[in-house]
Amino acid sequence: MILDYFVILMTSLAFYTILVLALNLAVGFTGLINLGHMVFFGIGAYTSAILTTHGIPWYFAFILAGLLASVLGTLIAAITVRLKGEYFAMVTLGLVFIATAISRNWISLTRGALGIPGVPDIIRDNFYYMIFSWAVAGLCILFLYKLTNSETGKVLQAIRDDETAAAILGKNTYFYKVLSIAISTFFAGIAGSLFAHHINFVDPSVFDLEFFIFVISMLIAGGLASLKGSIVGVFGLSIVSEAMRYIVVSPSLIGAVRDIVYVVILIIILIYKPKGIFGKVDV
Amino acid sequence: MMLSVKNISKNFGGIKAVDGCSFEVKENTITSLIGPNGAGKTTLFNVISGLTAPDSGTIKLLNKKINNLPPYKIAQAGISRTFQLTKVFKNMSIKDNLLIANNTGEDKMKKLLESVYLQKPLNTTASELSYGQQRLLELARALLKPHSLLMLDEPTAGVNPRIRQELKSILKRLRKDGKTILLIEHDMDFVMDISDFVVVLNEGKVLKIGKPKDIAKDKRVLEAYLGK
Ligand SMILES: Nc1ncnc2c1ncn2[C@@H]1O[C@H](COP(=O)(O)OP(=O)(O)O)[C@@H](O)[C@H]1O
Ligand SMILES: [Mg+2]
Numbered sequence: 222m223i224l225d226y227f228v229i230l231m232t233s234l235a236f237y238t239i240l241v242l243a244l245n246l247a248v249g250f251t252g253l254i255n256l257g258h259m260v261f262f263g264i265g266a267y268t269s270a271i272l273t274t275h276g277i278p279w280y281f282a283f284i285l286a287g288l289l290a291s292v293l294g295t296l297i298a299a300i301t302v303r304l305k306g307e308y309f310a311m312v313t314l315g316l317v318f319i320a321t322a323i324s325r326n327w328i329s330l331t332r333g334a335l336g337i338p339g340v341p342d343i344i345r346d347n348f349y350y351m352i353f354s355w356a357v358a359g360l361c362i363l364f365l366y367k368l369t370n371s372e373t374g375k376v377l378q379a380i381r382d383d384e385t386a387a388a389i390l391g392k393n394t395y396f397y398k399v400l401s402i403a404i405s406t407f408f409a410g411i412a413g414s415l416f417a418h419h420i421n422f423v424d425p426s427v428f429d430l431e432f433f434i435f436v437i438s439m440l441i442a443g444g445l446a447s448l449k450g451s452i453v454g455v456f457g458l459s460i461v462s463e464a465m466r467y468i469v470v471s472p473s474l475i476g477a478v479r480d481i482v483y484v485v486i487l488i489i490i491l492i493y494k495p496k497g498i499f500g501k502v503d504v
Numbered sequence: 505m506m507l508s509v510k511n512i513s514k515n516f517g518g519i520k521a522v523d524g525c526s527f528e529v530k531e532n533t534i535t536s537l538i539g540p541n542g543a544g545k546t547t548l549f550n551v552i553s554g555l556t557a558p559d560s561g562t563i564k565l566l567n568k569k570i571n572n573l574p575p576y577k578i579a580q581a582g583i584s585r586t587f588q589l590t591k592v593f594k595n596m597s598i599k600d601n602l603l604i605a606n607n608t609g610e611d612k613m614k615k616l617l618e619s620v621y622l623q624k625p626l627n628t629t630a631s632e633l634s635y636g637q638q639r640l641l642e643l644a645r646a647l648l649k650p651h652s653l654l655m656l657d658e659p660t661a662g663v664n665p666r667i668r669q670e671l672k673s674i675l676k677r678l679r680k681d682g683k684t685i686l687l688i689e690h691d692m693d694f695v696m697d698i699s700d701f702v703v704v705l706n707e708g709k710v711l712k713i714g715k716p717k718d719i720a721k722d723k724r725v726l727e728a729y730l731g732k
Contacts, residue, residue: 372607375596379604382593389553390605390649391579446595502595 228347229419234459235354236415239361241439241451243408249445249502250369251401252381254306257297257316259436261290261406263324263427265413270337270423271330279343283414290410291403298402302395317428324425336424343418354415361408365448368404377401378446381502431476435462438483442490444500453498461486505567506531506653506684507552512561512571513708514547521547522558523708529653529701532682534675536695538719539705540728545688546588548705549657552686553585554578566652584651588658588688590638592630592645599626601641605649613648619677620644621670636663643674654678655686660694672698696720704728 240262247255265286272282301312324331331337344350368374379387380394388394417423426432435458443454462479470478496503507529514522522544529535537545550556552563554575563571570578593601602613613626622640624633630641639659646654659675660668675698678685689695695702696716704711704719706728712719719725 372603375600375603378596378600379593382595383591385555385575386587386591386593387604388575389555389579389583389585390645391576392604393574393576 225347228351230459230463232347232351232354232419233416234455235351235358236412236419237436237439237455237459238358238452239408239412239415240436241443241455242361242365242448243405243412244436244440245445245448245451246365246369246377246408247401247405248440249447249451249500250374250381251377251398252306252384253302253398253401254310255313255402255405256310256433257313257320258405258409259428259433260313260316260320261294261409262413262416263320263423264290264293265410266417266423266427267324267331267337267413268410269414269417270340273341273418274337274339279341279418283343283411283418286414286417287407287411290413291407294406294409295399295403298399298406302398302402317430317433321425321428324428331425334425336422336426338422340417340421340423342421350419354419357411357415361411362448362452365408369446369448373397373400381446431480434480435483438487441497441504442487444494444497445504446501447497447499450497450499457498458483458486505529506565507686508564508567509548509552510562510564512548512551512563513559514544514551514556515559520708522551525561525705525708525710527703527710527713529684529686531684533700534679534683534685534687534698535701535703536687536689536699537703537705538689538692538695539711542707543705544708545705546657549585549655549686549688552578552655553583579649582650582652583655584646584649584653585655586639586642586646586657586659588661590635590642592633592638592641594631595629597627597629598622598624598633598641601630601645602626602648605645608648616644616648620647620674621667636667639663639671640667643671653684653686657688658690659687660689660691 244258247253268286268289269282272285273279301309304312325333342350344353376387376392376397380397384394439454439458440451442458444450461482465479465482490497491504505528510526512522512525525548537548539545547556551558554573558571562569565581565583570581599613610626620640620643622637622644630638633641643659660671672694679698699716701713702716702719703713704725711728712722712725
């Protein structure tokens with residue numbers, strides 16, 4: 222019983238880890254404030270859900286979830302990354318409302334607010350699905366570790382610190398920014414797929430801002446531009462979130478109470494550690 | 505000819521920041537761009553390096569037109585530059601700052617740092633350097649990036665006297681090495697000492713081009729500087 226609870230929690234930490242690391246690549250390493258990150262998570266979740274409930278094999282759906290999120294991410298980035306920081310943030314936030322509207326209203330595809338139940342398991346046994354999820358998260362960690370320490374990764378960080386300086390050193394900053402979002406949204410889609418097969422259900426609430434606040438709190442608490450920080454952020458805030466399930470508040474208040482708690486924790490961390498726990502750059 | 509600037513103009517709203525400027529930079533010379541504050545020197549640098557699109561005119565680097573290229577392509581074509589307000593990658597180490605310019609080995613980086621009087625370990629984060637040291641790092645970065653023309657925007661501005669002296673001696677060495685440099689500099693004695701040619705800019709227009717000794721004697725130049 223306790224073990225089962227632990228296995229299910231650890232599985233969700235795997236896709237949170239992927240999701241937060243992917244967000245860190247865009248925000249922390251490249252300086253692209255992508256407030257629409259959950260859109261690509263949702264695209265991954267819906268892609269997997271729709272395909273597998275129509276009999277497509279899970280591995281096909283799983284890869285397509287990442288690819289479709291990445292293709293859309295790349296297209297959107299190609300149009301928007303030239304915008305100045307705050308405008309890029311606003312446009313990507315706008316994507317959330319578009320995604321919510323589509324998922325609610327394109328009923329023939331998404332079943333609207335009812336959501337899609339019966340998303341099949343990838344692996345029936347919860348324990349082995351946890352292992353599988355962490356294997357995927359491990360690959361993601363390894364890939365991002367290699368990337369952020371490579372020359373390409375250094376160029377992304379240079380763009381974050383001073384895009385003009387990167388350009389006059391001969392770097393095609395537009396290309397690198399689009400590349401960063403392409404990779405970031407791929408992993409967001411993969412995380413979405415893992416999520417859909419984990420809870421066997423998807424509905425428009427994946428796009429809820431409350432969910433994103435949780436994710437970005439984990440990123441900032443752990444620290445921007447630190448992979449280690451993101452993992453610590455995911456574990457730390459998830460434990461807090463789980464603990465709060467046992468604090469008695471009325472169900473209608475729990476969402477708001479959680480958001481307040483996350484923000485308070487963030488503020489406390491940022492007072493003592495202005496860059497987050499392991500952060501390399503200012504928030 | 506290393507660089508040829510022809511009839512370049514740039515307006516900001518109503519301000520004619522650069523107004524029909526033409527001049528050239530010969531290979532293996534130091535050409536200095538001087539003029540009072542607001543004369544349009546930095547704007548010209550930005551136009552040449554592609555950061556600001558000119559309203560009209562052409563720019564050629566080694567006889568190839570570059571004024572329709574994006575900044576990164578102009579950089580790849582062979583221009584290295586620094587900024588009046590230093591632009592280092594502040595959250596990155598000295599080593600990574602240099603690596604963006606050119607992925608040479610650590611030995612070469614260390615020698616380069618020594619040659620610009622920046623005695624700091626390669627893993628020092630740029631934001632931990634003083635402003636003057638950041639200028640040295642920015643200069644090292646510009647030198648390391650493959651280039652045929654080096655453009656320096658007030659390299660000695662805003663640094664302490666010791667680093668100012670160091671920067672001057674670096675420039676003298678670069679001159680001896682036969683580098684081609686376009687320099688913006690306010691210290692007149694230094695400009696007259698180090699330059700092969702001087703271009704005087706005033707209110708966006710080229711007032712005079714000549715050798716340092718001719719410039720020093722020119723009445724209009726003195727007027728522009730001292731005010732009438
Ligand atoms: N981005 C800009 N927008 C508006 N005006 C500008 C801009 N850049 C420069 N200027 C104006 O153009 C003129 C020339 O500036 P600048 O090239 O910086 O001169 P200098 O480097 O010779 O001191 C000044 O009047 C300045 O205010
Ligand atoms: Mg200037």
